[in-house]
Amino acid sequence: MDSLSSSFFPTLSPSYSAVSQPPSPPWSSLPPSSPFRIRSIRIEEKPKTIATTTKRDGQDQTKNPTPSLNIEKHVTSSIVKNDQSLPATILNAFDNIINDFIDPPLRHSIDPRRVLSNNFSPVNELPPTDCEISEGALPSCLNGVYFRNGPNPQFLPRGPYHLFDGDGMLHAIRISKGKATLCSRYVKTYKYNIEREAGFPIVLNVFSGFNGLTASVARMAVTAGRFLAGQLDPSKGNGPANTSLAFFGNKLYALGETDLPYAIKLAPDGDIITIGRHDFDGRLSLSMTAHPKIDPITKETFGFSCSPIPPFLKFFHFNENGEKQPDVPIFTMTSPTSFLHDFAITKNYAIFSEIQIMMSPMAMIGGGSLFSVDSKRVPRVGVIPRYAKNELEMKWFEVPGWNTVHSINAWEEDDGDTVVMVATNILLVDHLLEKMDFIHVLLEKMTINLKTGIVSRQPLSTQNLELPAINPAFIAVKNRYIYCGVGDPMPKISGVVKLDVSLSEVGQEECVVACRMFGPGCFGGEPFFVANEPENPDADEDDGYVVSYVHNENTGDSRFVVMDAKSPTLKIVCEVKLPRRVPYGFHGLFVKESDINKL
Ligand SMILES: [Fe+2]
Numbered sequence: 001m002d003s004l005s006s007s008f009f010p011t012l013s014p015s016y017s018a019v020s021q022p023p024s025p026p027w028s029s030l031p032p033s034s035p036f037r038i039r040s041i042r043i044e045e046k047p048k049t050i051a052t053t054t055k056r057d058g059q060d061q062t063k064n065p066t067p068s069l070n071i072e073k074h075v076t077s078s079i080v081k082n083d084q085s086l087p088a089t090i091l092n093a094f095d096n097i098i099n100d101f102i103d104p105p106l107r108h109s110i111d112p113r114r115v116l117s118n119n120f121s122p123v124n125e126l127p128p129t130d131c132e133i134s135e136g137a138l139p140s141c142l143n144g145v146y147f148r149n150g151p152n153p154q155f156l157p158r159g160p161y162h163l164f165d166g167d168g169m170l171h172a173i174r175i176s177k178g179k180a181t182l183c184s185r186y187v188k189t190y191k192y193n194i195e196r197e198a199g200f201p202i203v204l205n206v207f208s209g210f211n212g213l214t215a216s217v218a219r220m221a222v223t224a225g226r227f228l229a230g231q232l233d234p235s236k237g238n239g240p241a242n243t244s245l246a247f248f249g250n251k252l253y254a255l256g257e258t259d260l261p262y263a264i265k266l267a268p269d270g271d272i273i274t275i276g277r278h279d280f281d282g283r284l285s286l287s288m289t290a291h292p293k294i295d296p297i298t299k300e301t302f303g304f305s306c307s308p309i310p311p312f313l314k315f316f317h318f319n320e321n322g323e324k325q326p327d328v329p330i331f332t333m334t335s336p337t338s339f340l341h342d343f344a345i346t347k348n349y350a351i352f353s354e355i356q357i358m359m360s361p362m363a364m365i366g367g368g369s370l371f372s373v374d375s376k377r378v379p380r381v382g383v384i385p386r387y388a389k390n391e392l393e394m395k396w397f398e399v400p401g402w403n404t405v406h407s408i409n410a411w412e413e414d415d416g417d418t419v420v421m422v423a424t425n426i427l428l429v430d431h432l433l434e435k436m437d438f439i440h441v442l443l444e445k446m447t448i449n450l451k452t453g454i455v456s457r458q459p460l461s462t463q464n465l466e467l468p469a470i471n472p473a474f475i476a477v478k479n480r481y482i483y484c485g486v487g488d489p490m491p492k493i494s495g496v497v498k499l500d501v502s503l504s505e506v507g508q509e510e511c512v513v514a515c516r517m518f519g520p521g522c523f524g525g526e527p528f529f530v531a532n533e534p535e536n537p538d539a540d541e542d543d544g545y546v547v548s549y550v551h552n553e554n555t556g557d558s559r560f561v562v563m564d565a566k567s568p569t570l571k572i573v574c575e576v577k578l579p580r581r582v583p584y585g586f587h588g589l590f591v592k593e594s595d596i597n598k599l
Contacts, residue, residue: 028589035321061560082197087229087331087491091222092200098218099158105210109434110160110208119523119551119558119584122152125185128131128270129579131173131560138178139562140543141532145174146547146560148253148525150585151242154192155201159215160208163413163436163491167192168242168254168293169548171582173560174270180560180576181270186276187254187262202231203238206258206370213367220365237277243290244587248301249322252591253278255290257306257341265599280324284316290587291342291406296473302345302386304352307359313340315350315384325342330391332382339371342411344421345386345476351410351421352382354396355403356429373430379403383419383450397448397455403429408468409442411478418438420449422482422501425457425465437489441466443511444484446506458504460511463497466490467587471541473534483527483565486517491584494518496527496563496570498548516563516570521554523584529565530590542566547590549582558582 034241084092108114114436116122151166152390171284173180173452186192191203204223210216226232238260246253246261253261254274261284279285286299299320306313312328318324323345343350356377364370379402384394403426404528410421427440443460464485480502488494497518503511518524531544560576 002452005170037595040060045438047103048325051559066240074321076552078263085229088198088200088231089227091225091231094218094222094225096489098222102215103159103216104215106160108210109436110162112157113163113586115161115163115561116153116156118553119581120163122154122169123184123536123581124582125169125186126182126580128174128183129566131182131576131579132182133178133180134559134577135561135572135576138175138574138576140178140535141173142530142547143177143561144590144594145172145270146235146528146583146588146597147172147245147252148549148582148588149242150583151184151240151584152583154186156196157201157205159205159219160211160495161205162207162209162241164207165205165240165332167240168256169583169585170245170254170272170274171290171577171585172266173576173589174266181576182560182580182582183206183270183556184580184582185272185274186262187241188276189239189241189259189262190277194232202226203313206364209364209369210265216365216367234422238251242586243269244334244591246292246294246301247318247541247589247591247595248294248299249358250291250595251278251322252595252599255288257290258287260284260286260328266596280318280322283324283326289340292344292346293475294472295345295476298474302343302350304343305402306339312338313352315388317351317386328384328388328390329453330382330384332391332394332396336545338377341405342407342423344407344423346410346412346419346474347387348412349383349410349419350386351407352380352384353399353402353404353407354380356491357403374428381421381446381448381455383448395450395453397453399446399455399457401425402446403427404459405441406468408482409470409475409479411476413447413478414449417449417451419450421446421448424468433538436491439485439487439490440464441490443468443484443499445501460499460501460504461497462510463473463486463512464490465497467493469527469529470529471529471544473531474541479541481565483529483546485524485526485548486515488523493525493584494522494523496524496548498542498546498565499568514568514570518561519552520548521550521551522559524548524550525584526587526591527551527563528588528590534592540566546570548588549578549585550579551583551584556581 001304015404148171152169153166171184186503237259239256240260241254241256243256252264263278287448294301300316304315313333314327314332316327318345320441338354343352354481358372378398380396382396407423425442425444445458464487467485469483485493486495497512498514499511500513527546532537542565544565550561558578558581
């Protein structure tokens with residue numbers, strides 16, 4: 001187990017404590033006869049983030065933080081099973097050799113000392129814990145639970161680790177009658193469970209790649225050995241479910257695009273419970289997008305799966321009861337490797353983007369990165385009727401320079417002859433995975449004339465914006481307002497802006513109409529919009545609140561922030577002081593209490 005402990009990994013200060021073992025029961029209470037024992041305890045060092053600055057675009061910009069060692073004593077422990085099998089012992093020894101002697105130096109993007117620095121470092125689970133309302137009052141419409149998903153590795157990684165690799169942890173703030181409780185729990189995936197049971201990592205990190213040919217071959221051999229030894233069964237899942245959540249068919253799911261959804265429910269006391277991996281009565285195999293789209297009128301949910309073998313893309317939907325309908329295989333998606341993270345729907349169509357970011361499992365097995373950029377490829381956008389039985393009516397449109405990751409919304413105009421989509425578009429896409437702080441993400445409006453094939457694009461802002469959100473009641477219909485995180489630099493989010501898309505129709509180039517920056521050293525995440533009157537069809541689109549977790553890196557404190565979406569300053573109407581920090585993460589979801597009660 002020593003090999004899998006944090007032996008090289010700088011230990012974090014109490015406010016940045018990391019997880020290297022199952023969270024309960026407390027180690028100090030373990031009886032001598034426990035199957036677990038403390039194998040080693042280390043007093044290590046915390047990576048202190050030193051912000052350096054560099055001139056870019058004429059302004060001072062925070063550069064990629066460089067971890068250095070700041071001696072803050074903190075104890076971590078490594079836990080192993082006494083009855084660890086001989087095959088496990090041998091395979092773990094091989095894993096040690098790979099990490100200690102075979103791995104070439106880790107690139108910054110996959111060096112856990114950098115990737116997990118500051119508030120990207122993981123936390124332990126937290127049972128439901130009361131929160132203090134530190135400012136204002138919680139609006140009455142916030143009666144339910146705000147969940148935020150994100151990576152939180154169960155074991156401190158010793159080898160290559162990418163931000164996208166960590167085990168999914170849900171941070172849920174339950175709000176009822178003006179009071180709030182916070183609960184943080186891992187999504188109990190197959191990966192999480194077998195590793196927790198074993199006491200060491202078993203499933204390889206995919207997004208980081210395998211770090212060179214020799215290390216890759218060695219890692220594949222160890223994984224094959226673990227499979228033969230019965231330590232893992234890939235058919236039962238291998239994803240971390242760390243990306244997002246969705247509520248449909250009266251079920252709540254934690255999602256990650258490399259695996260099936262995991263059903264989640266909430267205990268009466270606000271605790272998060274993983275029900276299990278969900279294959280929809282055997283109708284969904286292997287994986288599903290982390291960004292399904294739910295039509296607020298029909299209550300249908302649309303989604304897709306990607307595959308390394310033809311058909312590379314399968315499109316499908318669930319009826320209003322959450323029952324999956326047959327796949328529509330898309331054979332005209334000609335490449336198995338285009339990274340497809342998100343899509344959009346209108347009343348009649350679904351829209352997919354085939355971009356220059358490539359996924360190559362074979363390159364990864366050969367020791368390279370899973371992701372690469374094919375600058376010679378011309379990106380395409382495919383439009384298919386959303387109730388199509390096959391792809392015969394699908395049309396593809398070439399769109400040079402289109403490298404979207406998040407599709408925000410889409411709708412139809414001109415009696416259905418034109419499709420409009422708003423989405424993020426990555427500039428300097430080569431840097432997406434290796435130097436994420438260098439990328440610039442534009443919000444763009446794309447207009448596709450389905451009859452003439454003419455595609456036009458219009459930036460909605462010059463700012464570096466990601467993690468977009470809209471009022472969910474406007475999915476698939478024309479909407480006016482978008483809320484976005486401000487990258488400063490990516491993946492850190494230093495504030496929230498509100499954009500008015502209608503300004504683009506009168507030729508205005510900058511559509512940002514409201515802004516809230518979190519302050520020096522303070523960073524948030526995806527803004528999520530919660531309507532003030534979700535059942536009122538006549539309510540203004542922006543009548544509601546924008547919520548997000550915000551972390552202060554100067555104090556180590558986190559808070560839940562509620563902003564008035566109508567305010568030109570996105571005025572903070574309530575702040576909840578959280579009992580424990582919430583690491584930076586990915587996507588969130590607000591589930592109202594009446595829906596929570598259906599789980
Ligand atoms: Fe996403």
